[in-house]
Amino acid sequence: MRNNDVNKPGLSRRDLLSNAAAATGALVVGFWMPQRAAGQMTNPEGAAWATEPDVKEINAWVVVAPDNTVTIRIAQTELGQGVWTSNAMMVCEELQCEWSKVRPQYASANRDGQEMAPEWTLEVMGKGATDPFGGGEPEFGRRGRTGTEGIPNSLYRRMRTNAAASVKDGRYYLQLAGAEARERLLLAAAKSWGVPFEEVGSANSVITHRPTGRTTTYGQVAALAAQTPHPNPERIRIKPPSEWTLMGTEQKNLDVPMKVTGKTIYGIDVKLPGMKWAAVKTCPVYGGTLKSYDFGRIRNEPGVISAVEIPIPDPSLIRDRTFSAGVAIIAESWYQAKTALDKMPIEWDVPPENAARNTANMRAALLASLDKPGKVRVNLGDCDSAFANGAKNGVNNTVKIIEASYFTPYLPRARMEPGNATVLVSDNRVDIWIGDQSPQETRYSASRITGIPERNVYLHMCHLGGGFGRNGNGPQAEQAIYIANQNRGTPIHLLWSREEDFVGTTYRAMGVARLRAALDADGWPIAIEVRTAMDEKAPGAIAAFDRASRYHVPNYRFSTHSETFHIPVGTRRGVGQPAHDFYRESFIDELAHAAGKDPYLYRRELISRTNLPYKADMLMALDTAAKMSGWGTPLPQGSARAIALEERGAEGHGHATISAQVHTVSVSKQGEVRLLRVDVAHEEGFGLVNPLSVRKQLEGQITWFYNDTMHQQCNVVDGRIAENNFDRFPLSRIKEDPPDINITFFKTGHWLRGMGHDRGTSLQSGIADAVFQITGKRYRDLPLRNHDLTWG
Amino acid sequence: MAIDLTVNGVRHSVDVAPETPLLWVIRDQLGLTGTKFSCGIAQCGACTLHIDGQPVRSCSYPVSSAAGKTVTTIEGLSPDGTHPVQLAWIELDVPQCGYCQSGMIMSVAALLSKRRNPSDAEIDTEITNACRCSTYHRIRKAIRLAASKMSSQGRL
Numbered sequence: 001m002r003n004n005d006v007n008k009p010g011l012s013r014r015d016l017l018s019n020a021a022a023a024t025g026a027l028v029v030g031f032w033m034p035q036r037a038a039g040q041m042t043n044p045e046g047a048a049w050a051t052e053p054d055v056k057e058i059n060a061w062v063v064v065a066p067d068n069t070v071t072i073r074i075a076q077t078e079l080g081q082g083v084w085t086s087n088a089m090m091v092c093e094e095l096q097c098e099w100s101k102v103r104p105q106y107a108s109a110n111r112d113g114q115e116m117a118p119e120w121t122l123e124v125m126g127k128g129a130t131d132p133f134g135g136g137e138p139e140f141g142r143r144g145r146t147g148t149e150g151i152p153n154s155l156y157r158r159m160r161t162n163a164a165a166s167v168k169d170g171r172y173y174l175q176l177a178g179a180e181a182r183e184r185l186l187l188a189a190a191k192s193w194g195v196p197f198e199e200v201g202s203a204n205s206v207i208t209h210r211p212t213g214r215t216t217t218y219g220q221v222a223a224l225a226a227q228t229p230h231p232n233p234e235r236i237r238i239k240p241p242s243e244w245t246l247m248g249t250e251q252k253n254l255d256v257p258m259k260v261t262g263k264t265i266y267g268i269d270v271k272l273p274g275m276k277w278a279a280v281k282t283c284p285v286y287g288g289t290l291k292s293y294d295f296g297r298i299r300n301e302p303g304v305i306s307a308v309e310i311p312i313p314d315p316s317l318i319r320d321r322t323f324s325a326g327v328a329i330i331a332e333s334w335y336q337a338k339t340a341l342d343k344m345p346i347e348w349d350v351p352p353e354n355a356a357r358n359t360a361n362m363r364a365a366l367l368a369s370l371d372k373p374g375k376v377r378v379n380l381g382d383c384d385s386a387f388a389n390g391a392k393n394g395v396n397n398t399v400k401i402i403e404a405s406y407f408t409p410y411l412p413r414a415r416m417e418p419g420n421a422t423v424l425v426s427d428n429r430v431d432i433w434i435g436d437q438s439p440q441e442t443r444y445s446a447s448r449i450t451g452i453p454e455r456n457v458y459l460h461m462c463h464l465g466g467g468f469g470r471n472g473n474g475p476q477a478e479q480a481i482y483i484a485n486q487n488r489g490t491p492i493h494l495l496w497s498r499e500e501d502f503v504g505t506t507y508r509a510m511g512v513a514r515l516r517a518a519l520d521a522d523g524w525p526i527a528i529e530v531r532t533a534m535d536e537k538a539p540g541a542i543a544a545f546d547r548a549s550r551y552h553v554p555n556y557r558f559s560t561h562s563e564t565f566h567i568p569v570g571t572r573r574g575v576g577q578p579a580h581d582f583y584r585e586s587f588i589d590e591l592a593h594a595a596g597k598d599p600y601l602y603r604r605e606l607i608s609r610t611n612l613p614y615k616a617d618m619l620m621a622l623d624t625a626a627k628m629s630g631w632g633t634p635l636p637q638g639s640a641r642a643i644a645l646e647e648r649g650a651e652g653h654g655h656a657t658i659s660a661q662v663h664t665v666s667v668s669k670q671g672e673v674r675l676l677r678v679d680v681a682h683e684e685g686f687g688l689v690n691p692l693s694v695r696k697q698l699e700g701q702i703t704w705f706y707n708d709t710m711h712q713q714c715n716v717v718d719g720r721i722a723e724n725n726f727d728r729f730p731l732s733r734i735k736e737d738p739p740d741i742n743i744t745f746f747k748t749g750h751w752l753r754g755m756g757h758d759r760g761t762s763l764q765s766g767i768a769d770a771v772f773q774i775t776g777k778r779y780r781d782l783p784l785r786n787h788d789l790t791w792g
Numbered sequence: 793m794a795i796d797l798t799v800n801g802v803r804h805s806v807d808v809a810p811e812t813p814l815l816w817v818i819r820d821q822l823g824l825t826g827t828k829f830s831c832g833i834a835q836c837g838a839c840t841l842h843i844d845g846q847p848v849r850s851c852s853y854p855v856s857s858a859a860g861k862t863v864t865t866i867e868g869l870s871p872d873g874t875h876p877v878q879l880a881w882i883e884l885d886v887p888q889c890g891y892c893q894s895g896m897i898m899s900v901a902a903l904l905s906k907r908r909n910p911s912d913a914e915i916d917t918e919i920t921n922a923c924r925c926s927t928y929h930r931i932r933k934a935i936r937l938a939a940s941k942m943s944s945q946g947r948l
Contacts, residue, residue, distance in 0.1 A: 080925045257873065258890075259887040259893050260881045261873040262825070262894045263826065266891060268825075269825035333816060335816040415889070416889065466891060495829075498830065692885060699930065700926040700927065703929075707926075725835065727833060731923075734916060734932060741929055
C-alpha cells in the first residue's frame, strides 16, 4: 500500500488517537478518559492513551479551558436523539457560558464507578419532594450506586439512555452542575479582585465587577475556581422555565457537522493496533447451544486465526433474557472472519419445545390466555352486570355490544449499525470501545465475566448508529468481553452481521388484545372491558389502559394475560405503549363508527366526561390537531382522515406527555396506501429544552410507526425469527414519507414525561381507520401489507 | 493479488482477495470509516460511494471491479465539508444518529450531479437509501436546498 498515511506503520497508537481527535475538529468523540485514569494506563507500546489538555475541572460535568472553551460531560449516549446538545444546553443555561464554545464529551463510566455524586445534588430543589413548578416529584430519589430503578447516586447518576428520560430526569442535576460551576467561577473572580461576591455577575463567559466595570473571563479564573469550593452548595437554585434564555430555543445538534463528513466515530469504526476481528454465529433458535463445529475445514482460509466457543450469556447480566450459545471466528479482518464462518459446518442443539414454536401457535396461545384468569389491573363499576344487562336490553336494540380482537407482531429495532464492541482485556484491566445505552451495566458485566474489579474497567463511549430501545443492544458487550477474555492482550473487535444482529437483539413482544364495549342507545359506552396478552417478561403490560379509562365509561375493567415464550423481549421504542395505543384508539374509532358519530367529537365528548387530571390538555391536543388538519372539510374519493390521542401518564402521575395527530391517507383502488399529511399537536409542558430536537424526533417517529403499521413484522418459524435482513424486513424509503408534516406545540402546566419514543403511535390506528373508511375493510392485525386493501 | 485503485484522488495498491467487497477495503485497508456497513446485501445503501461518479453500494461490489477506477467516499466529497449537499444537511440539521447519512449524502450528490433540479418523482426513484431514524422529511427539503445552492454557484 502506498500514499496512505492512516496505516503508516511508524505511527504510534497515541498518534492515531490524537489524529482521530484532531480529525473531528472541535468536537472530541470517544477516546477520552480522565487524566488520572490515563496516568494509570499503559498499552502494549507503553504510550499513554489520548488525554485531555491539562485543565482542571470545575466539577465532574464542567471543564473550562483558558480560551473559554467549555467541555460539558454527557452521561447519556448520542444515538440521534440530540442528547449531546440538549444535555449541554441545560448545563450552559446555568453556566452562562458562550454556547458556540461548548464541547460535549462523554462522561467516564469508570470514574462513575468510583465516585459518588455530591450529597447536595441528591435531592433537588424542593428537596425532591415536589417540583416547585408543579411537575410533581422527579422520578428519582436516593438510590444505591447502581440501583436498578430510578437514578443511582454515583457520580454521573443515570448513565442509561432510555425511557425518554435524559432531559426529563437530567435537568435537575445538570442545571445544578452548571449553576454550581458558575457560582464558583464568580467566587474565584471576586476573590482575585478582593470584592464581594454579590458585586460580580457574568454573561457569555465574561465576568463583570458591576461597580467598576472591570471584566475577566471564565477561562482566566477557571484554574482558581477549580480550587475554590462552594461554601453552601445546598442553597443553589436552578432557573425556572420563565428565566430560561438558551433552553427553549431551537439549537442545531452539535455533532451534525461531523456526521455529514463521515468523521463521527461509531463503535464499528474503532481500530486499534494489533486488533483482530470476530464474526459470530449463535443458534438462531434462542436457548440453543453448540453441538459441533468443524474449525479444521476453515483453519487455512485467509486471515483466519482461531475459533472461540461462546456459551449462552449469563442472563443475569442481560436483564434476565436468554439468548443462544455460538461460535466466533477470529481473523485479521472482519470480512475474512465472516466469510470463513459462513463456510464452517455448525450443528446446533436446539431445545425441541422452542423449535416447535411458530407465529401461529404462539398467537393462538396468547388468544387462549385471554380466556384464562389474568391479572386484573383495574376494575371500576360492575362490568359483568353492565354487559349482562346490555345483552338483555340488546333484544330491544337499546344497547349494542361491540367486540374486537387485535394483533401486533414481534418487532426488532433494526438499528442501522449492527451490534459491535471492541474489547482489550489485560492482566488487571478491561478497556471497552462501544456505543452502549447502559454503560454502568456493561461495566458490571465486564467485571463479572473477567473477574477484574469494576474500578479497572474503562468504557470508551462511541456514538451509536441508532438506539430505539436500551436492551436492543442485546449481548453485544458480553459476547465481546467473553471472546477478548479468552484472548487476553489482543484487542478484539466483535461485529455482528445484519443477520446476527436480528438474533442478538431483543424484540418487542407479540401481542393480542380483545376489547368489548356495551353502548347505550345514544352510542356512548356503558362498559368497556380490555384484555391484553403478551409474553410474561414483556415490559409495558399496563400501558395506555392503567388506572382509569382515558375515555369516560362508568364500568371499566382491564386485565393482562400472559404466556411464556423463548423469544427475548425488551423495550423497543415506546415499550408497551405503541401496541396498546393501537388497540385502544382503533377500538374507539370502531365505537364511534358503530355509534354513527364523528371520531374526533366522540373522543372529545368522552374525554370531557372524565375526571382525569390532564383532561384539558387532551382536549387541547385533539382540538388543535383537528383544526390544523381541516377536519370535516371534504376530501377526494379514496382519501380519508383519522384522528387519535397519544398520551403517556394522562391517568395522573405528575408527569404526562400528551399529543394528538390527524392522518390524511389515500388508498388507490389497487390497494396502494399513501400517507399524505400528518398534523401533530404536541404539548410543550412548561417548556421544551430543544424544540428543534423534538420536531426531528416527531418526524422520525411518524415514519417509525408508519413502518410498524404498513410493513414490519418478524415471524417465528420453527422457533427462529424468519425475517433477518432488510430484504425481508422492509424499511420504508423517502418515497413513502408524507409530503406534509405540520407540528404545533402548545403550552400546558406540567412537566413532560419525555417524548423520545412513544409519539406517532397513532399512525397505526389512523391508517387502519382510514383504510376502513375508504375500502370498508377493517383490519385489526398489523402490518397492513398482509391484507388485501383493494376496493371499488 | 495487488489491485490498483484511486480513492479520493490518492492512488493505492491493495493486496486483498479480488472478491473482497470494496467496502471492507475502504474501511480496513485504507482506514476510511465514513462509509458504513449495515446490511451487507446492497439493500440499505449505508455503504454508498461513487465509482467514476456513479453511486455504488460498496458492500456488494468486489474490489477487483474497481481496479483502475476512481473511487470517491464521503471523506473525499469535498476537501473541507463544504459540498452544497453537506452544507444543506447542516443548515437543516438533517442527521439524527447519522449512520446512514454518508451513504445518503453520496446518493444525493450523485443525483444532483446529473439532475440539477430533480422532481419529487425523481427523488423518490433515485434516493433508495434507508434511514432508520427516518430523517426523510428533512432530506427532501435539504435536497431542494442543495439544488438551489448548486444552481446559484453555477455548479453541476
